[in-house]
Structure formats: structure tokens, C-alpha cells
């Protein structure tokens with residue numbers, strides 16, 4: 001049965017897409033097939049009236065920490081990483097527009113003539129109109145990640161849920177890419193993630209969500225239909241939220 005607007009459990013979400021996932025089977029760059037599939041999935045949400053904010057990583061192009069290992073200055077590397085997220089944002093806007101989904105890119109770093117400068121009130125009004133808002137350039141500051149940017153923007157624009165779409169299907173007791181015996185959690189408190197140092201998301205992002213009581217769901221980006229299932233209340237991946245003692 002087709003999903004209807006009345007099935008919707010969330011009105012406004014912030015979706016974080018990892019940059020690495022955008023490169024698909026390639027070792028670098030952007031795979032247009034992945035972009036198109038994500039655009040279609042986002043379009044399904046828009047179709048049932050969900051307001052969608054997007055944060056896209058830059059790991060498919062540049063990461064400050066890796067550039068530092070290669071000999072670059074860390075802050076310069078982080079600036080390059082943030083610019084990479086703007087490029088991914090432009091590519092995603094293009095894919096959304098090809099699906100007739102109205103969208104705009106905002107950047108935490110002013111880039112006149114290319115994208116809008118981030119303005120919370122303008123972003124909120126665009127979301128209310130049903131436009132997909134792509135928040136790029138992370139937080140605008142070095143030493144942060146786009147996971148933190150996603151949580152920050154999610155809290156700022158009053159999203160009801162932050163969704164992290166990633167390569168794994170949830171949060172595990174250890175990195176499942178390294179430890180095949182790791183077991184998956186369905187639900188975790190912020191403090192459990194912090195105390196057990198579960199590495200799926202950086203701890204700054206988790207702290208921010210904990211301090212502002214923002215629920216977070218980690219799910220598998222490649223699983224078709226997972227995103228739509230989540231916004232109608234489905235139980236995909238792992239939910240991180242406040243759990244009463």
C-alpha cells in the first residue's frame with residue numbers, strides 16, 4: 001500500500017549522508033547513481049510532507065585528518081574538507097532538481113554567487129515551504145565533523161530527529177568492519193554510547209544531542225526504503241535517545 005501523508009510520524013528531520021557513501025563503488029568522487037537513488041528516497045519523504053534538512057559529508061573527496069597525515073596543515077585540510085561538502089551539496093541539489101524537488105544549498109562559509117550563506121531563519125522558512133535545505137561546509141570551523149554539523153543544524157532548526165545514513169546497519173558493540181562478533185543494539189542512551197565509546201559517530205555530536213535531547217537514528221544508507229520506513233515510525237537501525245534510569 002502506498003505511504004500517505006497521514007502515516008507520517010515526523011514532520012521535520014535532519015538527514016546526514018556520509019560523503020564516502022556517495023562514491024559508491026568508486027574509490028573517490030561522486031557516483032551519480034548513488035546520488036539519484038538518494039534523491040528519489042528524499043523525494044518520497046517530501047511527497048508525504050516531511051520537511052528535510054540534509055547534511056552531506058566530504059570524506060569521498062577530502063578529510064582534514066587524512067590530509068594532515070599526508071603533510072598538509074590540519075586547518076588547511078579541514079578547510080578543504082568543508083569545501084568538499086559544498087561540492088557534494090551542489091551535486092545533491094542537482095540530483096534533487098532532476099527529480100523536480102525544490103532544494104537549496106546553504107553554506108556555513110560565505111560563498112557569494114555559488115550558494116546562500118547559512119541563515120537559520122531563512123532555512124526554517126524554506127523548510128516550511130517544503131524545500132529541501134542542504135546545509136554545507138559543516139559547522140564552518142576546523143576540528144569538527146559533519147556528524148556534529150548535522151546534530152547542530154538539526155537542533156537549530158527544531159528537527160524532531162537526526163538520521164545518520166551510513167555503511168553499517170546500526171550501532172554495534174564494536175566496529176563491525178573490524179570485529180565480526182560485534183552485536184547490534186536496537187536502542188541506546190547517549191551515555192551508553194559515550195561510556196562504551198561506540199565509534200559510529202563522533203562523541204562531540206553525541207554530547208550535543210544529549211545536551212539538547214535530540215534523538216538520533218543510525219541506519220544503513222544502502223537499504224532501499226529504510227528512510228521512508230523510519231519517518232512512518234519503523235524501527236530501522238539503532239535509536240539513540242534519552243532513556244530513563
Ligand SMILES: Nc1ncnc2c1ncn2[C@@H]1O[C@H](COP(=O)(O)OP(=O)(O)O)[C@@H](O)[C@H]1O
Nearest residue numbers: 018059166167170171172174175177198199200
Ligand atoms: N560501534 C560501532 N558500531 C557501528 N559502526 C562503527 C562502530 N565503531 C566504528 N564504526 C564504523 O563507523 C563507520 C560509520 O561512520 P561514517 O561516519 O558513516 O563513516 P566515515 O567516518 O567513513 O564517514 C562504519 O563504517 C563502521 O565501520
Ligand SMILES: O=c1ccn([C@@H]2O[C@H](COP(=O)(O)OP(=O)(O)O)[C@@H](O)[C@H]2O)c(=O)[nH]1
Nearest residue numbers: 019057058059064078081138139144145146
Ligand atoms: O564542521 C566541520 C565539518 C567538516 N570539516 C572537515 O570536512 C571533512 C569532511 O567531513 P566528514 O569527515 O565529516 O565527512 P564524512 O565522514 O561524513 O564523509 C572533515 O574530515 C573535516 O576535515 C570541518 O573541518 N569542520
